[in-house]
Every structure is written in C-alpha cells, then in structure tokens.
Amino acid sequence: MYVVRLVAGVAGFALVIWTAVGAIKTVVLPRAESAFLTRWLFIGLRRLVFDPLASPKHTFAWRDRVMAMYAPVGLLLLPGVWVACTILGFSGIFWASGIQPWSEALVTSGSSLLTLGFVRPEGIGRVLVAFVEAGVGLGLVSLMISYLPTIYGAFSRRESLVGMLEVRAGSPPSATELIVRYSRIGRLDMLDDPARRTEPPVERTDRSTDVSPRRLRR
Numbered sequence: 001m002y003v004v005r006l007v008a009g010v011a012g013f014a015l016v017i018w019t020a021v022g023a024i025k026t027v028v029l030p031r032a033e034s035a036f037l038t039r040w041l042f043i044g045l046r047r048l049v050f051d052p053l054a055s056p057k058h059t060f061a062w063r064d065r066v067m068a069m070y071a072p073v074g075l076l077l078l079p080g081v082w083v084a085c086t087i088l089g090f091s092g093i094f095w096a097s098g099i100q101p102w103s104e105a106l107v108t109s110g111s112s113l114l115t116l117g118f119v120r121p122e123g124i125g126r127v128l129v130a131f132v133e134a135g136v137g138l139g140l141v142s143l144m145i146s147y148l149p150t151i152y153g154a155f156s157r158r159e160s161l162v163g164m165l166e167v168r169a170g171s172p173p174s175a176t177e178l179i180v181r182y183s184r185i186g187r188l189d190m191l192d193d194p195a196r197r198t199e200p201p202v203e204r205t206d207r208s209t210d211v212s213p214r215r216l217r218r
Contacts, residue, residue: 005096012092019085020136026078027143041081042074075151079144083137087113090133097126113137 022035050070054063087109095105099121111119112130114137121130170177 005098008092009096012089012096015089015092016086016136019082019089020140023082023140023143027147037081037085038078041078045074045077046070071151071155075144075148079140082140082144083113086133086136086140090129093129094121094126097123097129099126109133 019037022037025033025035026038050066054066056063058066087106090109090113091102091106094108095102099105099108108119108121108126108130111117112121112133115134121127165173168178168181169175170181
C-alpha cells in the first residue's frame, strides 16, 4: 500500500508540473512552442464537435458561423482543462499523504484550488500543500485573464487584413475573382500588391526573435 501511495503522489506531482509547464508554454513563452495538452484540446474539439457541425455539406455561411466559435470555445475550455488536471494531480498528492478515501482527497484538492475553504486538511504539511495549490489555481486564472486581451488584439489585426483582401478578391476570397477584378481595372501587373498589403509588417517583429538569414549573417 505504501508503494501505491508513493506512485500516486509522484504521478500527481508530475501531472501538476506538466500542466503548469503547458500553461506557461501557451501563455507566457514568447515564441511558437507546442504544448501537448493545449494541442490535444483544440484538435479534439475540432474533430469531435466542430468538423461534424461544419461539414462540407453545409453552406459556406453556416460553416463560417460555426467555425467562428471554434477558437473562443477552445480558449474558454482551456483553463477548465488546466484546473481539472491540477485538481486531479493534487488529489493524488493528498491521497498519498494519508487523506482517506480518494473522494475526500478530491474534495480537499478542489476546495484548496478554488479557494473555497470548506475543507481544512489536518497537519502542517497538508496545509502547506493546500496553500501551494491555491496559489497555482490563482496563477492559472491570472495567466488566462492576461492572455485574452493579447488574443483579441491579434484576432482584430487578422480581421483587418482579411477585410483588405476581401475588397480585392471577394468574400470568400477567390484567386479567380482577384484576377477578374484586376483585369477589369487594367492592373494585372499589380497582382503582387495584395500579397504585400496583407502581410504583417516585418518591422513589428521583435529584433531579439528575428532569426532571418540576413540577421544571422551580421
């Protein structure tokens, strides 16, 4: 039984660390880094929910309305998944520390993470674990709250670029429509202009993260 408790405690601790690292990669790390939990959530959400709802048999307008909710729903579910994994991980730690049965360890973990406070574990060691879990929970919520304005700003910039492209290529944008419209106004020689206009300016990129060959040769 001691070995089982030890394994449960180590597994719970590993799950908490893994969840925290995934949250940091998703929200804090200023570079493209894959987090398995985030990737699993968005891929599973799309394949199980949004792909069936927005199948090719539906009209473009319907698919566009459905897929417009894909990213917001995923972002709202993401902190819930982090919280669930953290509660499960700390439940293993509390159970390994001697809290019986497993359901009581789960209630203690949920009370600590959500700062409800209706369960106070006995012993200074368990109380310290509860304090750590409460801090982790507040940290996850704070990270997500600070992440939402950044995502909204990036989405707004994307929508402005899409709007610029729709003026030239129609809605939804089509290469054929782009050629037809430029042919009507006699500007086929400027077909590369929309590509330049819809690309985000390079000057916005932080020079510390610029890994282009031109900069690497300096």
